[in-house]
Amino acid sequence: MSLAVVRSRALAGMEAPQVSVEVHLANGLPAFHIVGLADTEVKESRDRVRAAILNAGFDMPAHRITVNLAPADLPKESGRFDLPIAMGILAASGQVPGPALSRYEFAGELSLTGELRPIRGALAMTFAMQRANGGGAGAFVLPAANAEEAALVEGAAIYPAGSLLEVCNHFCAADASLRLGRYKASRAAPPLAYPDFADIKGQQHARRAMEVAAAGGHSVLLMGPPGAGKTMLASRFAGILPPMTDDEALEAAAVQSVTGRFLASTWKQRPFRSPHHTSSAVALVGGGGVPSPGEISLAHCGVLFLDELPEFDRRVLEVLREPLESGRVTISRAARQADFPARFQLVAAMNPCPCGYLGHPIAQCRCTPDAVARYRNRISGPLLDRIDMQIEVGPVPAEFLHDPSEAEPSSAIARRVEAALDRQMTRQHKANCHLTSREIDRHCKPERAGQDMLHKAMLQFHWSARAYHRVLRVARTVADLAGSGAVLEKHVAEAIQFRRALHQS
Template structure:
């Protein structure tokens, strides 16, 4: 029978649904047709496959070739189906044996010479294949450049290949010595290298705030004139965060894999994304005809840094409100939905006024109060309400900077952060930032003096209930850094200082 069936995977958000690649050879005028809702990249594969087969020394059967990618209602995109289509043609035309195809899944783009090129989503596809729960798990044959990424799924059988000929030799071999070797995952023990906080002189108030933010995974807005050190502080913040566990690292790597930007060297390195202020809403949260992750998802379990916050289009900033609350983003289209994780930590920076020099010792600022208000109003109240800490970063005089010693090293601060974070995991199983309202009532109780102080601040600054709860969570983190089981009035007072809005400055 001139029919071959192979297994591959599509991508639908974070999911990788199974796809059957059915290749049938029939009598009639020579043709090559691909059906099953293929996009342009998949339709173009017939030309790549034809050239790869010829340049690898195989015959193109002069028959009617029909390739069906099932299920037919699932959109198929990218060139990952090149390899299974080529193998299906060879097996259907009896040029290679196909009796073992059922034990494998395949993915890979073919060059015109028959070399295999890497594909997006190798980690997501391997993870989906490995968890399918069959009694006899299938192995995965894919390009060599994707092997280290796919091997991050423990116990998955990965067989990397350099070319189409290597794969064909694997199935034509009479003994195991001539088959593709199973990939051995490389040990990933190197510690992540981040910029060091010791480079930052002064700014003790801002450093303390970032230490608290790192310990409880709170979002931060840094406000200060140009050159005060906002970007420098933000770029070093990621080194303060607690080490990633295996589950977090796998989730982050899977999202990076969907964009084709992951490498094994980035394993357990927290992502730091810093999109330009001209970024569109789709680029920020994800989307497209076939939805792909945006910056908020690529920053999953890492940091999203938005510099010059008021310069972003207001409608673009508003799309951050939902993922800041839920930690997920759902991209809906007429025919499908795609869910992506977006548990990122927002660090934003802005100038206090249009010219930037408001509050600077030089007295350069000549902005009117109305101009300052219009500038700050580019950031909506609902978005500001979702940012836990709003910190003023003051400019320092040159003679003051030259007299200051080097700052505290990242490693030293990170030890305190890790200790406080571990207290939170022991007490409630999650960071303080992720506490629900019921959990806040249980773990963030105040004594009479602290409660009176917080309610007074809420009334004076006209906070919402959300802001009230966020201050409570920051106070809980300050108490954890101090090793205090209870939240004291001093912890509340410090948390209130970090919540002073732009209007109160």
């Protein structure tokens, strides 16, 4: 009898391919069929859509209704197609003007009363719409709860709605006041709230190491006894990282949006993820029947803190090796594949032995050498080789704890970190941690005395070529913090001190 086509978008990892919702009304016994590789959540929309249309005051056509979600080979999931299906039915039955829908895209889950509920991935869908339009104008009708995140995409026309009736009034009502208004986005970042380094007493060596790591984007392993301040150092690390750029903030927000966890209050705040040591490999890197991002992607452009590192299952830790190098993770399943960003800074913490007191100046260690070796061997050599800086954090003496003077705040450290990163961007347009071997030869080559010192350290500690290059990157960062154009012997010496290799037996 009649046909209507409404545009929407699916969600496949970080991508949001366009979906044409084709609705056909035909004579015959009343029926409602949805085809096009729809999962259970999508097929259940038949009951939600029927109730929402009736409760919004419209008629449900007593015809044979066929809804095709094209392309047919693209899996469709979640309730995001409720709104476009409802609009397609109303357009096909002549209750709303079909041609007026052609310049809009729709997504939203309907309640039985016709209210619109929020969906996952609104930001990724809006990104995809803008790319498809070549950055030009595009209009998206979304639930009101998703408007703030979707409007972060510059230039996108977002029309938030609270119910199916509001959407229909936008196209049918003669009164302009009943039409949906375009959402006015505010890209101003809320005040950032990070814990402050001023809370940390003593630990000057560790504080300096965290500053170097932040300035160059280096990964860090903190080893020390219980109560030495490893977790405090890690939890304050995000507060000294350089401010997020707009592109970084949008990338991080898009990952949060895919999982449905985006909060406007965290805009431009670097993520800090601290998964428990019982986490599985899938929880860490992502996966599932419908691939979703894991902790390493949720930490994109932020910090991934792994406390009690040897307590993680060794096979779980091994999945970090590739993302640490590439900054991305690809989840492959038999039916689909998803690619997620995973450019994070790893901060890990561990005790020196099972009881935690090996080398402690006061407490006595009860562990045998074999127990210490087994404990440390839970971290594989290849993973340890990829961690740029390995720092020993000693216990804090009592006199530091009673010292009333405040330590240097995060704001002062952050200014030095930002200045060092500016030098890197001016020189090589990237952070030191991303330098290739050829770029290391060009930008990180130390003076002769520094080369000799590094060669001796490489022989003494049995470093690999990867470890050698990582020490050079750290030395380049130390030089940048000092404002030096050349990598001097003292910079190399400090970088060597920041890599205390753990014994692998």
